Structure formats: C-alpha cells, structure tokens
Ligand SMILES: [Zn+2]
C-alpha cells in the first residue's frame with residue numbers, strides 16, 4: 422500500500438501546489454479512501470480565493486494550510502482497527518464521502534441538525550479542515566483522503582463510474598432544496614430559478630418524485646443548459662432575457678401560479694421578486710442562491726397577504742445525500758450529460774475559469790477535478 426499521498430496543498434488565497442504527504446495510520450473507526458474524482462462548486466471557488474467565512478470565523482489565518490476539495494468520490498482502500506463493517510461497505514467499494522463531519526454530541530447534533538454542528542474547533546467540512554489537525558488528509562484534491570470515524574460514506578454499485586458517481590453531490594442539492602426543504606411531491610408545480618448544475622439538479626429531483634409541472638429559467642447564454650433541462654425532465658424553460666418569467670409562468674399554470682419556487686441564482690435579487698409574483702397563495706419559496714448583497718424594495722406585504730413561506734436552504738442532510746446517491750445509481754435520465762469537463766487537480770485555476778465561464782469557447786455545466794489525471798488540458 423502507498424505510504425505517501427500527493428495532495429494539492431493550499432497555503433493561502435490563490436496559492437496551492439502539489440506536495441507529498443505521509444499517509445497516516447488509521448485510528449479506530451476511521452477509513453482511507455483512494456480518491457478518484459471530485460465535483461467543483463461555488464464553495465470551492467470562494468475557498469480558493471480565501472473567501473470562506475465559516476472556516477475563517479473559527480480559525481482565522483490558521484485555516485491554512487489545507488487540502489481543498491469536498492465533493493469526494495473514491496474507493497475504500499483501508500479500514501482502521503475496529504472500524505465497524507458497514508453494510509455494502511468493504512475494501513474496494515466505490516463511495517462518496519459526506520463532506521460534513523458531525524461531532525454527534527453538540528446541541529445541534531443532538532437535535533438531529535448535524536449540518537449545523539458546532540462541536541469542533543474547526544469548521545467540520547472536508548476541504549476546509551487544516552493540515553495541522555491530526556491526520557491531515559482532509560481534502561479531495563489528493564490521491565488519498567482520511568475518513569473521520571464520524572464521517573458518512575455512501576456506497577455505489579460497481580457499475581456506476583467514478584465520474585457519474587461524482588454527480589451525487591450536485592443532485593443532493595436538488596433532493597434537499599426541492600424535495601426535502603421545498604416539499605415537492607407527486608403533482609406539485611415547481612419553478613426552478615437558474616439552470617446551472619444546481620438548478621438542473623432541482624429539475625431532476627422534482628421530476629423523480631413525480632412533480633406535476635417543472636419549469637426552469639436561464640439567460641440567453643444558458644441555452645445549452647435550458648436544452649439539457651428539457652432533456653432531464655423540465656416541461657418548459659424560460660429565457661429570462663427574451664421573455665417575462667412572470668407572464669410565462671402564469672400562462673403555463675392557467676393564471677394560478679406554482680406551488681414551489683426554488684431560487685438557485687447567485688447574486689441577482691430580481692428573481693426573488695418574480696418568485697413572489699408567480700407563487701400561488703400559501704406557496705413556498707426556497708432560497709438557495711447566495712446573493713452577497715442586501716435586497717432593496719423587498720415586497721413584504723406580498724409575503725404577508727398571500728401567506729407565503731420563505732425558507733433558506735444550506736448544506737445537504739445525510740438523508741438527502743443518501744437519496745441522491747441512489748438517484749445517480751438508478752440513472753433514469755442522462756445525468757452524465759451535465760458533465761462537460763474533467764480536469765486534473767494540478768489545474769484547479771483552469772477548472773475554476775471553466776466553471777465561471779471565463780474560458781472562451783467552452784460552455785461548462787459540471788466540472789470534475791481529479792487526482793488521477795494531470796498536466797495539460
Ligand atoms: Zn460543493
């Protein structure tokens with residue numbers, strides 16, 4: 422077995438290089454995963470720039486050095502002493518690693534709100550735990566990752582490839598936001614604002630539970646994403662630059678409006694106003710896009726007089742992750758079409774440029790970062 426891992430070590434904002442690190446002995450209950458692939462999301466992009474409020478609030482500059490990468494898929498390579506044999510989980514099994522580690526004993530863990538855990542000195546998410554914290558290999562941009570005894574692993578059937586399995590994290594946002602937080606179920610009418618990978622995931626999750634009508638929105642430059650949304654199960658798509666979201670949704674719903682709106686759009690606040698105009702009385706809005714700004718002219722009275730529920734959605738629960746892993750394995754729709762690029766972990770800045778549409782001629786939706794290929798794109 423290998424004694425060293427090759428990891429991308431981040432020593433500060435925009436500073437990361439591949440380094441050799443020792444693979445530690447495994448503590449009781451722990452496991453070692455040989456990393457095959459990682460998803461890339463806005464959290465990774467912000468963290469690379471050092472914009473990571475949760476980690477910074479707890480450790481300040483001590484949050485570095487660290488290994489980025491939190492949407493991890495790989496093969497179980499080794500189990501620590503007395504690690505309980507878990508169902509479907511043996512050496513050689515392909516797994517996804519739940520990025521959030523829960524202490525199990527703090528106030529929030531005891532309430533079952535493990536994604537709000539406050540039991541560790543550090544922010545307990547893979548990709549942000551510093552190297553100096555015991556065992557060190559806490560990020561997916563590495564050939565090996567250390568699995569904390571409290572971490573959850575989700576197994577995949579052998580026939581699901583590592584690249585397809587990596588879509589689990591994206592899909593989990595759809596399961597959490599639309600189905601679990603939004604309450605989408607059989608017959609629900611739903612509007613998904615935004616058609617990035619998280620928007621598409623909300624379309625897939627809504628469709629998988631039998632939503633009655635699924636509509637999604639995008640910009641003119643997002644035409645390829647809107648076309649894919651139709652292929653993944655959306656009934657209708659709206660180009661917000663050439664048509665009115667409000668008029669179109671009211672037309673599609675016979676003037677009634679939708680039961681649920683899920684907002685996945687970053688930065689823009691106008692979609693929230695639109696949402697209040699297209700929601701049926703008593704409907705629900707799930708806010709999942711980070712805006713990084715305040716919203717002027719918020720129409721409070723519409724919320725009050727129409728009895729609307731507005732709820733913020735943060736990271737995904739263990740149940741949402743498990744359901745998403747099963748959804749990937751079931752593969753009822755061509756999910757793999759979301760994956761547009763696979764990039765070596767030594768080219769993280771290029772992967773970030775792809776995902777943020779800064780590479781001319783490339784139209785990215787889902788970008789995979791992997792330690793198993795490197796050099797040249
Ligand atoms: Zn992520």
Ligand SMILES: [Zn+2]
Pocket residue numbers: 523524525526527528529530531537538539540
């Ligand atoms: Zn806790």
